[in-house]
Amino acid sequence: MIEKRLLCPERVRRVPPHFSWVDHRLVRDHHLRRADAKAWALYLVLVTVGDAHGLSYYAEASLSGLLSLSPDEVRAARRQLVAAALIAYEEPLYQVLALTPAEFAPAQSARAGGAQ
Numbered sequence: 046m047i048e049k050r051l052l053c054p055e056r057v058r059r060v061p062p063h064f065s066w067v068d069h070r071l072v073r074d075h076h077l078r079r080a081d082a083k084a085w086a087l088y089l090v091l092v093t094v095g096d097a098h099g100l101s102y103y104a105e106a107s108l109s110g111l112l113s114l115s116p117d118e119v120r121a122a123r124r125q126l127v128a129a130a131l132i133a134y135e136e137p138l139y140q141v142l143a144l145t146p147a148e149f150a151p152a153q154s155a156r157a158g159g160a161q
Contacts, residue, residue, distance in 0.1 A: 070144050084125040091141050099141035
């Protein structure tokens with residue numbers, strides 16, 4: 046068994062006051078299989094910038110610049126996340142949704158469809 050030890054004790058992560066998180070169930074429940082790397086890059090930005098309810102309203106052009114993706118790639122990534130029921134989108138609002146077990150997640154929720 047591998048014995049864990051801090052590799053850089055002076056840089057241990059602390060939960061910041063402007064708390065955001067990435068749910069470990071993304072891996073454990075195999076959600077990562079439901080989208081490509083560009084979609085997960087968008088998801089990470091949305092998780093990071095979202096408020097306590099997962100809401101944010103970054104413009105497509107801003108997301109495109111942040112992620113070094115074309116606007117078409119941002120739209121495709123968003124469609125994947127909406128189809129996987131991981132986010133809801135109604136221009137200009139994004140909401141990162143609570144995770145459901147992957148086998149029970151709808152292909153696309155009615156509210157999550159929004160503008161593409």
